[in-house]
Amino acid sequence: MGDHTPIEWVRALAEKRNAIPATWNPIDGCSRATAGCRLCYAAQLVHVRLSKSIPGRYAGLTELDAQNVPRFNGVVRLAEHVLDAPKKARRPRVYFVCDMADLFHPNVPWDWLDRIFATMAATPQHTYLLLTKRPDVLMAYAGLAVQCGEHWLAGQAVAQAVRWPLPNVWIGTTVTDQKDAAANIPLLLSTPAVMRFISAEPLLGPVDLTAIQRPFDDCLIQYDALDGRWHEVDGFSAGYGMERINWVIAGGESGGSDRPAHPDWFRSLRDQCTAVGVPFLFKQWGEFREFDTGGPDVETVEADDQFSIPVGYHPCELGAIKPHFVTPDGRCFQHFHDIPEGTPARLMERAGKKAAGRVLDGRTWDQVPEVA
Numbered sequence: 001m002g003d004h005t006p007i008e009w010v011r012a013l014a015e016k017r018n019a020i021p022a023t024w025n026p027i028d029g030c031s032r033a034t035a036g037c038r039l040c041y042a043a044q045l046v047h048v049r050l051s052k053s054i055p056g057r058y059a060g061l062t063e064l065d066a067q068n069v070p071r072f073n074g075v076v077r078l079a080e081h082v083l084d085a086p087k088k089a090r091r092p093r094v095y096f097v098c099d100m101a102d103l104f105h106p107n108v109p110w111d112w113l114d115r116i117f118a119t120m121a122a123t124p125q126h127t128y129l130l131l132t133k134r135p136d137v138l139m140a141y142a143g144l145a146v147q148c149g150e151h152w153l154a155g156q157a158v159a160q161a162v163r164w165p166l167p168n169v170w171i172g173t174t175v176t177d178q179k180d181a182a183a184n185i186p187l188l189l190s191t192p193a194v195m196r197f198i199s200a201e202p203l204l205g206p207v208d209l210t211a212i213q214r215p216f217d218d219c220l221i222q223y224d225a226l227d228g229r230w231h232e233v234d235g236f237s238a239g240y241g242m243e244r245i246n247w248v249i250a251g252g253e254s255g256g257s258d259r260p261a262h263p264d265w266f267r268s269l270r271d272q273c274t275a276v277g278v279p280f281l282f283k284q285w286g287e288f289r290e291f292d293t294g295g296p297d298v299e300t301v302e303a304d305d306q307f308s309i310p311v312g313y314h315p316c317e318l319g320a321i322k323p324h325f326v327t328p329d330g331r332c333f334q335h336f337h338d339i340p341e342g343t344p345a346r347l348m349e350r351a352g353k354k355a356a357g358r359v360l361d362g363r364t365w366d367q368v369p370e371v372a
Helices: 008-016 041-053 110-121 135-151 178-189 263-276 296-302
Strands: 020-024 062-064 070-072 093-097 127-132 169-174 196-200 212-216 219-223 229-232 238-240 247-251 280-284 288-290 323-326 346-350
Touching: 008 020, 008 093, 008 127, 008 280, 041 062, 041 070, 110 135, 127 135, 127 196, 135 169, 135 178, 169 178, 178 196, 178 212, 247 263, 263 280, 263 346
Parallel strands: 020 093, 093 127, 127 169, 169 196, 196 247, 247 280
Antiparallel strands: 062 070, 212 219, 219 229, 229 238, 288 346, 323 346
């Protein structure tokens, strides 16, 4: 747990709400859920540093995979000593809950969740951001809480009866590509909440939030998760009023990644959001950034549908550092001549997270929801 976290989207929201950006980790441990977990920063931090410096808390939570990359092993623990910490914080905070774990990991007992939510219910001055890769568990827990009504947290240290959803708790899920979006977003939107958000980080493929399909009654519908419009896929019915995503966060992979995100994936998400007034926050390029010499010839050809760099130029001659080429479908090539003929690709350079920065098309994007 710590105040003044550097996590960009937490800081942006805290600034808007005149609060302190912070993290709160009542759960330790996790395991991989999707392809986006491969270079989990938390697993690397725990395996390399924290398991040695704070062994009583973090030892035994990680292991090395076949490629010698640290990963969580599925062991989870309740961090009793930080469970009540938000109650001692008088000034309002925006808490990212379990930035080092997944609160809704299937190995977390629901009585632990009750105790954690009791702390959140007892501290309405704070805003809690819950981000999970397992929205199915979140939806199941929320469903039981709704059924329990005002008896949901009975027996916990809460001054008065409360119901789900808590007004100071925002829920979100991670999507790394369209497959994730199709699986996770319907679950998120089916879970009662005051605010819902997605984190498209690490972004590993294009995501269209305006074309999410899900079963509904006895038919298949396609809906826009940003404005709530829907229509039957094989029918004539259509309507408006589905639950919507209130905030979109996006970023590329860091931590020694070899999976650059195509720049147009970020632009597409930004444009989808701005078209309907949904706040968009661009967290980072990640390990790679879009290459641009600043010359008009290069910019013109980079914007062309057929080529990523001027014909006849070698990326090193343009000054690219450790060049990589990424195609719109996510394939990555280190040499221009390896790209299949006729395949558009964008020239990227490995610069490292700090140097790559978080400027997209000449500006930072730090939009957050307006909440009274």
